[in-house]
Amino acid sequence: MTEHAEYTDHHGPEGPAIRGTVVVVPGRGETRETYTRLGRRLAADAYRVRVVDAVHLDADDPAGSLTRFGARIAEAVEGTAGPDGVARPVVLVGADTGAVAVAALLGSGESAAADAVVLAGLPARTAAPGDWDDELNVRTFCPAHRSTLVGDSGFRRGALDEAVPGALLTAAYESEADVPALILTGDADPLADRDALTRTAKSQPRARLSVVRDAHHDVLNDMQHRSVAAEIVTFLEALRNELVPLVTVESTAW
Template structure:
């Protein structure tokens, strides 16, 4: 059984970069099929790995797994750069914490989506209440409900303090896009703002009306567009390709 889910760009187009997606608590690779297809449509090579269990898999082991996943995407001339890690929830915390580790698959940039806060926060007792924390998107709610591999109640699992401390205390120099929903009850918005300001090259984007699963909520099209814009800007040495000179909205 394959350990990855892969998404390829349109035939005949040059690959513009490699994106590795690290899911969060309770999620499966299928959780990011829609996101993977959308980025792949813009000629990015997307691979989704299995979510880490941070209680049993240390950061060194996760770094090795990410390195192997990246190496397995290689064409004849190696991994297509830029190599970007996208983490969601605990996957975002792990990716941020990993930036302080040496790795053969050192990313050129990261996207941290729905980074959980350090304070414990109970989600709820029922599945519908957990879904309300995650998303208001009917399609995503249906996907999570129908996926027998999704682990219900997982958002109540604590992310290891050492991982969160490393994530929020990161001083990484790689470009970082932080994504958070303004209706995410698990986010620490003040801590995110502080972390974004402390990083050398970070952008904090707040998605209006979005919940914890910010990559997969109702605003998923706009969020994917923000990610693609980041990827394209990264390819242009972080120089924006479009600036707004005048606008009435």
């Protein structure tokens, strides 16, 4: 792992060829530290992982927010290039408002930087409780993740109370970007709008909606983080195979 003023990089083991590039965009209140566990796990499967700072969405200038975000993502992707260029496919992984920004950006047609996206914990317009204990319960029941949030001096408590700009939220849910998309949500996430997520998934030409049992808003980091990471890796591997699953179940008793 290497640290920079604007991003954190996770490198895979020496030897295997890099299988693609993953850029992770945190959500409200989160820092790059929030995604250390996920970054290391994806890097262990030979993906080049870069975690950038959380995106700032300006309600007074939503279009400008997207333009600035798009430029920052393009720079982050280009900065991962090795001797043979950027390892493709390039996949943007957004959480909470990071997912909003990624979906809205791709839907606007302003960015060709991504070959696919993972949208985790897309929020609705529902506000979260202001109490810190309540916010922790909304976010996660994972003891390790809760400890990470509590111990991170850069994490902003109460950030889930911050409103998501309506124009960008609408753009995210109405995005019809023609790139493969994995949409992840927890069925115990009080901030999720399952009906809207279902409509969005059905409206996109190559989208999959995966619901994680008993997971909360921080679906990438909740108790089920191993299974969620496995779902992402399965998506990444299928993406390299023209979205044809590499493993299918022929017979099962469970």
